[in-house]
Amino acid sequence: MTVHLLKMCVGIDSVRHLRNAQRHRLERMAAAGEPAMLRHWTRNRPRRAAEVCDGGSIYWIIKGQIRVRQRITDIEVVADRHAAKRCALVLDTELVETAPRPARPIQGWRYLEPVDAPPDRGSVPDDAEDMPETMARELQDLGLL
Numbered sequence: 001m002t003v004h005l006l007k008m009c010v011g012i013d014s015v016r017h018l019r020n021a022q023r024h025r026l027e028r029m030a031a032a033g034e035p036a037m038l039r040h041w042t043r044n045r046p047r048r049a050a051e052v053c054d055g056g057s058i059y060w061i062i063k064g065q066i067r068v069r070q071r072i073t074d075i076e077v078v079a080d081r082h083a084a085k086r087c088a089l090v091l092d093t094e095l096v097e098t099a100p101r102p103a104r105p106i107q108g109w110r111y112l113e114p115v116d117a118p119p120d121r122g123s124v125p126d127d128a129e130d131m132p133e134t135m136a137r138e139l140q141d142l143g144l145l
Contacts, residue, residue: 003051004112005072005089007040008105009060015068018060019095026093039076039088046087048111049075057096058089059112065100066118097121 012018026036046052057069074090101118 001051002055002114003048004056004069004114004117005046005052005058005109006066006103006106006112007058007060007109008107009062012060012062014062015095015097018062018068022093022095038070038091038093040091042087042089042109044087044108045075045077046109046111057117058091058109059098059117061103061106064102064105066098066103067100068095068097069117069120070095 009018012021022038026038030036040058052072053075055071057071059066059069062068071092071094072089073092076088076090078086078088098118098120
C-alpha cells in the first residue's frame with residue numbers, strides 16, 4: 001500500500017520558486033559533471049520506505065499550505081563521515097500542483113495517507129483555478145472548496 005510524506009519547503013515562497021530552485025540545482029550538477037538527480041537529504045530513513053517507494057510522493061508545504069507534490073522514485077541510505085547516517089529521498093523532476101490545503105508547520109517529515117492527501121490541481125473544478133488565492137483559502141477554510 002502506498003504512503004506519502006509531508007514536508008515543509010523551507011526558504012521557498014511559491015511553486016514557481018521551488019521549480020526554479022530545482023532547475024538551477026540540476027543545471028549546476030550537470031555543469032559539474034555530476035548525475036543530474038534531485039535528492040532531498042534527511043537524517044532518518046522512513047520505516048515505511050517500501051510503501052513510500054511504491055508510488056508515494058513528497059507533499060511540500062509552502063507558506064502554510066500543501067501546494068505541490070513530487071514522486072519519490074527511490075530512497076538511498078548513505079554513510080557519511082560527519083554523520084552516523086543520512087538518507088536521500090530521490091525525487092522525480094516533475095512537480096504536480098495540488099489543490100491548496102492549509103497545513104501547520106512541522107519539523108522533519110510526517111507520513112501522509114493517500115486518503116488525506118489533497119487532490120492534484122487538475123482534478124479541481126476549472127473555475128476554482130481562476131480564483132484569487134486569498135478567496136480560495138477563505139472558501140477552503142469554510143469547507144466550500
